[in-house]
Amino acid sequence: MLNSLEDAQQELIKNIEPLAAEPVSLLEAVGRISSTEILADCNMPGELRSAVDGYAVNPDLSGNYDQLLVIGQLKMGEVPNSPLVPGQAIGVLTGGLLPDGAVAVIPHEKVQIKDNYLKSLEFVKPGNNFKQPGEDFHKGDLILGQATRITPGLVALLATFGHGQIQVYHRPRVSILSLGSNVVPCSSQAARGEIRDANGPMLASLVKLDGGLISSVELAGQKDMTQIKTQLLQMLEQSELVITTGGTYTDGINEIHVLIDEIGARPLFREIPIQPGSHNGGAVLGSRLIISLSGNPAACAVGYHLFAAPALRALQGIEPLLPRVNAICSSRYTKKTASRRFVRALATPREDGWAVSILPGQKPSMIRSLVDCNALIDLPPGHPPMEAGLEVSILLLDRSAV
Ligand SMILES: Nc1nc2c(c(=O)[nH]1)N[C@H]1C(S)=C(S)[C@@H](COP(=O)(O)OP(=O)(O)OC[C@H]3O[C@@H](n4cnc5c(N)ncnc54)[C@H](O)[C@@H]3O)O[C@H]1N2
Numbered sequence: 001m002l003n004s005l006e007d008a009q010q011e012l013i014k015n016i017e018p019l020a021a022e023p024v025s026l027l028e029a030v031g032r033i034s035s036t037e038i039l040a041d042c043n044m045p046g047e048l049r050s051a052v053d054g055y056a057v058n059p060d061l062s063g064n065y066d067q068l069l070v071i072g073q074l075k076m077g078e079v080p081n082s083p084l085v086p087g088q089a090i091g092v093l094t095g096g097l098l099p100d101g102a103v104a105v106i107p108h109e110k111v112q113i114k115d116n117y118l119k120s121l122e123f124v125k126p127g128n129n130f131k132q133p134g135e136d137f138h139k140g141d142l143i144l145g146q147a148t149r150i151t152p153g154l155v156a157l158l159a160t161f162g163h164g165q166i167q168v169y170h171r172p173r174v175s176i177l178s179l180g181s182n183v184v185p186c187s188s189q190a191a192r193g194e195i196r197d198a199n200g201p202m203l204a205s206l207v208k209l210d211g212g213l214i215s216s217v218e219l220a221g222q223k224d225m226t227q228i229k230t231q232l233l234q235m236l237e238q239s240e241l242v243i244t245t246g247g248t249y250t251d252g253i254n255e256i257h258v259l260i261d262e263i264g265a266r267p268l269f270r271e272i273p274i275q276p277g278s279h280n281g282g283a284v285l286g287s288r289l290i291i292s293l294s295g296n297p298a299a300c301a302v303g304y305h306l307f308a309a310p311a312l313r314a315l316q317g318i319e320p321l322l323p324r325v326n327a328i329c330s331s332r333y334t335k336k337t338a339s340r341r342f343v344r345a346l347a348t349p350r351e352d353g354w355a356v357s358i359l360p361g362q363k364p365s366m367i368r369s370l371v372d373c374n375a376l377i378d379l380p381p382g383h384p385p386m387e388a389g390l391e392v393s394i395l396l397l398d399r400s401a402v
């Protein structure tokens with residue numbers, strides 16, 4: 001069996017093919033991952049346009065802006081049908097097409113009009129207030145890369161180039177199963193000894209942010225092993241990925257590993273030594289994946305970012321591993337690290353690089369550190385306690401941060 005996180009991640013990724021592509025309306029495209037690239041099929045703007053409401057002018061040969069005959073007013077969307085000759089001006093609107101012969105546009109608040117003659121109140125350089133053809137994008141520019149997450153800005157860009165529908169990877173369907181027998185639905189009144197399901201809703205929200213589609217979020221509750229087996233197999237039928245949480249350690253037995261063996265799934269990795277989240281596993285059954293994470297919420301979250309997020313990304317054809325940068329850590333950390341440790345942290349971009357601070361509540365059972373967490377500090381095994389100001393390697397969890 002594999003023993004390093006990197007080997008486990010590679011083994012996982014090796015077993016994943018991106019899902020098929022499907023067309024999606026631009027209105028539904030935000031957050032999806034493009035499966036093909038798109039090039040600009042024309043310049044944007046395509047033609048010379050005005051940047052302001054005002055007057056397109058063509059001064060006479062001496063550059064005189066004081067006595068220009070105003071020959072009319074172009075309406076919004078109107079195509080000019082005659083050129084401006086020297087000594088003429090014509091009213092134009094922002095974004096409107098300009099007639100041939102226009103030398104500049106003067107905003108209307110910078111002109112005086114008397115007896116149909118225009119006088120400019122300012123010196124206007126040729127080309128002033130023009131939107132030049134291609135100044136935003138040139139024909140042939142890449143406007144959408146393959147395997148790119150669609151942002152609202154990209155939606156605007158694609159819309160302006162007329163792509164009302166684009167090709168994106170299918171969203172991976174994901175089921176989530178909480179195995180702890182004392183775990184009850186989050187909206188229920190937990191009796192003494194019971195615990196509300198925090199991991200199910202947390203995992204579901206992480207999956208959504210990573211582009212997945214939730215098929216089901218269920219609890220095993222008091223079911224016996226045979227019933228849980230059936231539940232797991234049903235989940236595998238309806239989803240590309242099943243994430244389990246809890247049931248990873250009872251008196252030295254990892255029940256989920258037993259379950260994986262019983263359903264005939266092929267283990268990819270088990271018990272990769274990381275803290276928190278040391279009780280972990282990955283397996284495949286046919287083309288379906290199972291990732292098992294421990295029950296402690298912070299351990300579950302860390303395991304999600306290290307195993308489940310890469311799987312979801314690979315299923316959508318994007319770089320599976322989270323971005324890694326160096327950062328200066330403003331906090332002390334007094335613990336010696338036995339296994340490789342992932343410390344929940346808040347990272348901030350600065351002009352001179354990244355800064356990171358350690359969040360309070362670092363026990364694996366604590367949720368507090370998860371609330372503001374946008375980064376994991378990756379401390380190698382045997383790392384001594386650290387003083388503030390040390391450079392550390394961090395994984396960025398916010399996909400829009402880099
Ligand atoms: N003697 C040992 N005891 C433990 C070890 C060990 O190596 N030796 N490992 C510890 C670690 S680390 C973890 S993590 C847990 C593993 O626990 P499980 O994955 O089996 O999960 P449970 O026992 O069901 O629950 C543990 C803990 O997590 C909370 N939990 C569980 N499910 C949820 C959920 N859906 N939502 C919110 N919280 C949940 C629950 O409070 C439990 O207290 O074992 C340690 N013990």
Ligand code: MOO
Nearest residue numbers: 277278294299364
């Ligand atoms: O492995 Mo436990 O998951 O550290 O909290």
